[in-house]
Amino acid sequence: MPEPILQMHALDAHYGDFQALYGVDMEVSEGEVLAIIGSNGAGKTTLMRSITGLLSNEPSQITYHREDISSLRADEVAMRGLAMVPEGRQLFPSLSVRENLMIGAQVGRKGPWSLDAVYKLFPILDERKDQQSTSLSGGQQQMVAIGRALMANPDLILFDEISLGLAPIIIKDIYDALPGIIGEGMSAIIVEQDISKALSVSSRVYCLQEGRVSLEGASDTVSREDISRAYFGIE
Amino acid sequence: MTLQDYHVTRSSNAARVAAILGAVALIILVAAPWWAGRADMRLMGELFLYLALASLWNLMAGYAGLVSVGQQAFVGFGGYMLFALTMFAGLHPIAAIVCAGVLGALVSIPVAVLIFRLRGAYFAIGTWVIAEVFRLGFAQISALGGGSGSSLPVAIVKSLASKRAMRESLSYWLALGAAVIVVTAVYLFLRSRKGLALTAIRDNELAAGSLGIDIWRTKFVVYVVTSALTAMIGALIFLQKLRISPDAAFSVNDWTAFVIFIVVIGGIGTIEGPIIGTLVFFALRETLADLGTIYLIVLGVVAIVMMLKAPKGIWGLIRRRYDLQLFPLGYRVIAPGKSDKS
Numbered sequence: 175m176p177e178p179i180l181q182m183h184a185l186d187a188h189y190g191d192f193q194a195l196y197g198v199d200m201e202v203s204e205g206e207v208l209a210i211i212g213s214n215g216a217g218k219t220t221l222m223r224s225i226t227g228l229l230s231n232e233p234s235q236i237t238y239h240r241e242d243i244s245s246l247r248a249d250e251v252a253m254r255g256l257a258m259v260p261e262g263r264q265l266f267p268s269l270s271v272r273e274n275l276m277i278g279a280q281v282g283r284k285g286p287w288s289l290d291a292v293y294k295l296f297p298i299l300d301e302r303k304d305q306q307s308t309s310l311s312g313g314q315q316q317m318v319a320i321g322r323a324l325m326a327n328p329d330l331i332l333f334d335e336i337s338l339g340l341a342p343i344i345i346k347d348i349y350d351a352l353p354g355i356i357g358e359g360m361s362a363i364i365v366e367q368d369i370s371k372a373l374s375v376s377s378r379v380y381c382l383q384e385g386r387v388s389l390e391g392a393s394d395t396v397s398r399e400d401i402s403r404a405y406f407g408i409e
Numbered sequence: 410m411t412l413q414d415y416h417v418t419r420s421s422n423a424a425r426v427a428a429i430l431g432a433v434a435l436i437i438l439v440a441a442p443w444w445a446g447r448a449d450m451r452l453m454g455e456l457f458l459y460l461a462l463a464s465l466w467n468l469m470a471g472y473a474g475l476v477s478v479g480q481q482a483f484v485g486f487g488g489y490m491l492f493a494l495t496m497f498a499g500l501h502p503i504a505a506i507v508c509a510g511v512l513g514a515l516v517s518i519p520v521a522v523l524i525f526r527l528r529g530a531y532f533a534i535g536t537w538v539i540a541e542v543f544r545l546g547f548a549q550i551s552a553l554g555g556g557s558g559s560s561l562p563v564a565i566v567k568s569l570a571s572k573r574a575m576r577e578s579l580s581y582w583l584a585l586g587a588a589v590i591v592v593t594a595v596y597l598f599l600r601s602r603k604g605l606a607l608t609a610i611r612d613n614e615l616a617a618g619s620l621g622i623d624i625w626r627t628k629f630v631v632y633v634v635t636s637a638l639t640a641m642i643g644a645l646i647f648l649q650k651l652r653i654s655p656d657a658a659f660s661v662n663d664w665t666a667f668v669i670f671i672v673v674i675g676g677i678g679t680i681e682g683p684i685i686g687t688l689v690f691f692a693l694r695e696t697l698a699d700l701g702t703i704y705l706i707v708l709g710v711v712a713i714v715m716m717l718k719a720p721k722g723i724w725g726l727i728r729r730r731y732d733l734q735l736f737p738l739g740y741r742v743i744a745p746g747k748s749d750k751s
Contacts, residue, residue: 226619252621264616266609277609280602281621326621 209376278325285327313344479536485658487643513640544659558654676722
């Protein structure tokens with residue numbers, strides 16, 4: 175088994191007095207695509223926020239390339255090659271498409287991704303590059319968000335709810351583009367409500383339920399029954 | 410009409426016309442000593458210095474989100490440095506202004522480290538407290554006149570230029586130059602890579618952070634640069650006034666309240682806003698000055714009405730109505746056959 179690049183060990187997360195994650199153990203290997211599923215409020219987004227440094231954690235709960243990144247700020251995590259496509263896109267409304275993509279390159283990491291490479295992946299963005307990012311359709315905005323994360327040339331990319339609020343045909347386009355992204359040797363974590371989509375693109379899957387890991391397994395061997403039990407918590 | 414007929418441009422007719430008119434206006438203003446009276450020149454010099462202060466405060470509050478009500482700390486600091494460096498170190502006034510900027514930057518570093526721990530309203534109050542500390546501190550220095558202040562010795566004033574007319578022209582040009590340099594610097598900064606990061610932070614601080622932008626450092630750089638330039642403007646202000654005292658140098662009314670008024674009236678978060686705001690402020694001040702305290706009440710009412718009815722200021726209203734941008738920061742799509750209406 176290849177070396178894990180990201181490891182979480184007994185990860186807890188809190189919002190004030192409310193505890194959102196309880197002792198989550200998880201790891202991502204190099205070049206692996208991991209899916210995280212779970213119902214609303216299961217802690218999927220909290221997990222993403224913990225990994226990317228938007229929530230602060232206790233020391234030695236998260237290691238990345240053997241380095242403890244638990245207490246780093248978000249920008250320090252990003253500098254180390256961990257990029258996120260956030261839920262709801264979170265584009266910068268006063269910037270154009272091209273400028274949004276350029277912001278992703280601020281970390282200054284070398285790699286295969288450049289403006290040209292992103293335009294090759296999503297040709298529509300080349301046509302729209304000087305438009306305001308918020309004048310685009312939802313699907314095109316999602317492409318900008320993906321392109322912006324890729325511009326950082328990350329080793330690990332996190333997709334938080336990429337299909338949320340998009341038309342099925344657009345979701346298909348975006349999923350069709352995924353192999354071209356991950357084929358570059360990148361690892362990925364995909365958070366998804368659509369379970370069959372998540373299983374079809376990933377090699378391993380974790381299910382979260384009320385802040386705990388309720389299922390872990392290879393995506394092609396987990397059964398429907400296991401998933402519904404882990405997802406809804408019904409015995 | 411195919412997609413190829415559309416084109417995208419950063420520039421617009423309005424921006425080109427504004428650039429030409431701006432250049433013409435600048436030439437006329439540079440020539441003011443040959444056509445304007447002494448009082449008019451003094452007024453315009455003051456206007457330019459306020460424009461510079463407002464543009465700096467706008468960069469800090471409108472773009473970096475640092476709402477400071479303590480910038481008088483750096484105005485006063487710069488003014489006092491001009492007096493101290495010329496009187497005790499024997500520097501030429503122009504050299505003293507530059508040194509005041511450097512010292513302002515140095516002083517702003519520990520101040521930033523301290524007050525950046527505060528957020529929102531606490532940050533605003535913290536900056537004010539720091540300014541009060543500066544005022545009380547300088548009032549203790551007896552060599553600079555203590556609480557009653559001091560005047561710039563005649564020999565130093567004469568070292569600027571021996572003739573009075575020449576001195577007045579010089580201090581007018583310095584004020585004009587300061588305003589032009591500050592507005593240009595803010596514009597160029599916002600178009601640069603760092604400016605892009607600053608705009609991203611203003612739009613969405615969380616997303617900017619997770620894309621690798623160091624929010625603390627970006628804000629820190631903006632704070633130090635604006636403080637240094639504010640100190641230089643402060644030195645220029647007191648070179649015009651020739652007299653300094655702690656209450657005048659660290660006046661929250663003169664150097665912060667009026668500046669905030671200018672930016673809010675003109676339009677916060679736009680480069681054009683402070684320019685319009687400065688003109689409105691001086692128009693109000695010159696027409697209402699005879700009314701005494703009523704003048705301040707009118708200013709307050711105008712500010713309240715603007716905040717309620719047009720929170721984006723006069724320039725915000727104009728931009729919404731006509732889609733204008735005189736300092737082109739963004740891009741626009743031009744449809745074929747349709748004339749560029751802006």
